[in-house]
Amino acid sequence: MSDEPDFEMEVVRNDELDSAGSDSNSETPSHRGEGEADDSDSIAADSDSREQGGEMGRSGRSSGEDDGNQEVFGLGRVPDDWKIRSLPKVAVIEMGSSPPSATYNEEGEGLPFYQGNADFGHMKPKVSTWCSDPVKTADRDDVLISIRAPVGDLNIADEHCCIGRGLAALRPNGVNGLYLYYGLAQRSRWLARLASGSTFKSVSSADLEKVDLPVPPLPEQRKIASVLYAVDQAIQKTEAIIEQAQRVSRGLIEKLTMWGIGHSEFKKIDVTPKFLDVEVPRKWEKVSYAEVTENITYGFTNPMPESDYGRWRITAKDIREGKIHYDEAGKTTEEAYRERLTGKSRPEVGNVLVTKDGTLGRVGVVDRQGICINQSVASIRPKKEKITSEYLALTIKSPLVKKLIKSHNPQTTIGHIKISELAEWEFPLPPVEEQNEIVRIVDSVREKIQNERNKKQRLQRLKKGLMQDLLTGEVRTADRAIEVLEEVQAHG
Template structure:
C-alpha cells in the first residue's frame, strides 16, 4: 500500500521489507556484548539435538556440508552465526492420505494445512480455515504430526507462504515445517521470511518450482544470540504495528475524503455550493441561444437534425434546483454522436493514438496507458474527414465497462476513438466542460448512468445519453461551481 498526503508518501509494503532486511542483517537493534554469542547457543542446540536423537524423539539426519562464502549473501555481526535450518531445528515434510477413503477424513482429529489455506491467511500466526484428517489417515500417509509453535512453509504452488502454527498439525506435500530447538520461533519466522528469495533460487521443477526437504534443510539463515533474537522481534513488531496504524488511518482518511467529495458534488448540483447572483443571465436565456445556434448549424449542415427530445415532466425532476437554473436533457445542450468505425485490422503498433473506453478511463486519471494501440495517419485523416475531429472542450464519455467516465478534450489533442465504446459530446455551445465532468460524478448522475432508472444496462448509448436529465445553471454560475469544487478538492488533498 502507498500512503499519500501533502507531507507523506510512503510505500508501506516497501517499508516493511526494509525493516525486515535491517533486522536480519543485525542493523535494527544494537548488539550487547553481555549477550551469550550465537556460537555458544549453537553448541547447546547441537547437544540438545543429540539428546533428542538418543531418546528417539527425532531422527538423525545426514550431516550437512560447511556453509560456503557464496551461501552467505550478506555480512552479519561478529557475535552472530550463519546456520542451516537443520542445524537449529527439525524439518518435516508433508503427505496426503487417499481422498477416496472417507475414514481418513471428515474427523476433527488433526488439522491438515496446505499452501491453498495458507494463502488465505495474511497474519504471522496461522488462524485460517483448514481440513482435518483422522489419526488413521495420518498413519496411512507419509505425513507426520508436527508440534505446535512450529513454522509451516509452502514449498510449492507457490513457494514462500509462511506461518507459525499455534496448535499441533500436519501438512500436505506442498509444505515443509520447521520445529525449532532452543531458538526463538518468532525470530526464526522473520529470518526464514527474509530468506525466501534465496531459498526459492534453489527450487527445481519445470511445470512449477518446488523446494525439496533437502533444499529446505540446507537453507541458511543468520542466527543472533538468543537475547538479541527477542529484542529484534520486539522491535520488528513495534515498527509493523506503527505501519499498520498509518495504513488504517490512511484508509479512514480516504473514506472520509470520498464521502466529503460526494457531498460537495451533490450540493453543487443542487445549487447549494455557491450563492446565486441575480446579475447572472438565467439558464433559460442560455437555452434559447443554444436552440438558435443549433438551428443555424443544422441549416449550414454542420450537424444533423435529430429527433425532438421528450418534454420533461414534473415527475422526472428528482430534486429542487434554483429558480435561475433549468432541467434539460443532455442532447439539448450538446450535439451527441460517436466516431466513424475503425476495424481491428486497421490497428497499428505506432502512429495516431486510438482510444477505447479503457484508455479514456486511464487518461482521465492521468495514468500511463497499458498496451496502447494506434492507427496510421492515412486512416486517421480518412475517419475525421467523415466524422470530424474532437475539438478542445468537447467531452468524451465511456459507454462500456466503467460507464460515464468523462475526458475533456484538450486543444492540441490528436487521437481517434472507438465507436460504440465512447460517446462524443460536441460542445458547440460553450458549456463549461468541467461542470459537466463534475456533474457526471455526483450521486444522482452515477445512478442515472449505471442503473437507468432501475433498469439493468450494460452500455451508455447515444440515445440514452441524449435523454439524460441534468440540472443546468447559468453559464457564470457553472464557472463559480467549478472553481469552488476545485478549491475544495485541493484543500482535501493538502
C-alpha cells in the same frame, strides 16, 4: 503529518557493527510457552538441516549441511552472523481448504473466512464472510500468504479465522512474526517464479518449503521489523486520509450537482427515468446531454497495431479517479492513427471521455492532442456556451446519472451504456459561472487527495529501499538507534 514516519534510524555497515545480536533490553515474547528459548538461542539451537533448496535455496546444500555459504538466491550474500533457513524451519505451514459452501454466511456466525488475496487489506484482512464449520484455520498473528494467483501477497491474521484453498497460514516458530512477514514480502517475487498452472497460477506446500530466508539474531529481527512497521503505519494513516477525502469528494459532487452553492429558492423538475421529481435551485434549467453537446461518439472497434512510440490508445482501463492515465495506456502506430481512424475515434482537447462498457461511468477530460479511443469509451464534445468540460464530467457522477446508469443495466454481468440513451438523459444545469465555482470546490478536495497519494508513493519508495537494505544485511542497525516497538515485541 510529515512526509516521513516519526522514527530515527542510525545505521552502520557490516564491518562497523558491534555485537548486533546482543540486546540487554530484549524481552521474552508474550506468546511463547513456558520453557521455550528466548532471542537468537531458539534459532541457534535448532539444527541447520534442510532439504535441497531448489531454485529458491542455496546451490549445493544438502540435508544437514552447514557449509558457511551465505549466498541467498535472488538476494546475494548476507552477514556471516545470520542464518539462512528454509521456511519450514521458521514457520509451521498450514495449507488452506475450502469448507462446504452451505457453511458460508454474512451474519457473523462462526469464524471469519478468507478465501484469497481479494480479502486482504493493508497488512490485515477485511472480513465480509464467515464460516460456521471451518476445515482449516489460522491463529491470530499467523502470516497469511496467497498461494493462488496472484501468488505471494501477504497479510497478518488479527484473529482466529478460517482459510480457504487460496491461502496458507504460516505460524512463526523461533522468529519474530513481523520479521517473517517482511522477509517473505522481500522473497515474494521469487516465490511467484515457482507458481505453476496454465489457468490459475498456484504454489504447493512443497514449493513453500523451498523458500529460503535470511534470519538475523532475534534482537536485530525486532529492530528491522520496527523500522519497516513504522513506515507501514505511516502508509496506513495516509491511506485513511485518502479514503476520507474521497468520501468528502463524492458527497460534495452529489450535493453540489443537485443543489448548487447557497441557494434559498428551489423548484421541482421531472427528469428521466420515469419522470422522477427532484428539487433544484430555481435558476437552474433541465437539459439533456444532446442539448448541451455537439456530438457523442465511441471509438474504433477493430484491433489496432501496437507501437512503443506512436499515438496513445485510450481504453476503459486507462480512465479512473477522474483522470486519463496516459502513462499506462498502450500506443498505436502513426500510420494507423492517420489512415485507419475516423474523427470519432480521435477526440479533441476538451472532450469528456466516459467508460461505457464494463465498469461504467468513469470520466476524464482530454487535455492533449494525438489520442484515440476504442469502443469501450464514449467521447462527448460539450457546447462551451452551455457547459464546461469539467462540469460535464461531474454530472456523470451526480446521483441522477448514477441512477440512470444502474436502471439501464439491471443485473447484467458486463455493463453497457448505449450512446442513443445517454444523449436523452436529463439533468439539472446551473449557469456557467456557478459551474466553474462548483468545479473549483471539488478540485480543491481532489488536490488534497492527489497530494496524499504522492505522499503514499514516497513512503512506499522509502519502504522498498529500507527492505532492500535491512533484509539483506547490506545496512546493519546500531543498537542505540532503533527502538523496538511494542507492536513488534508482541509478535515474538
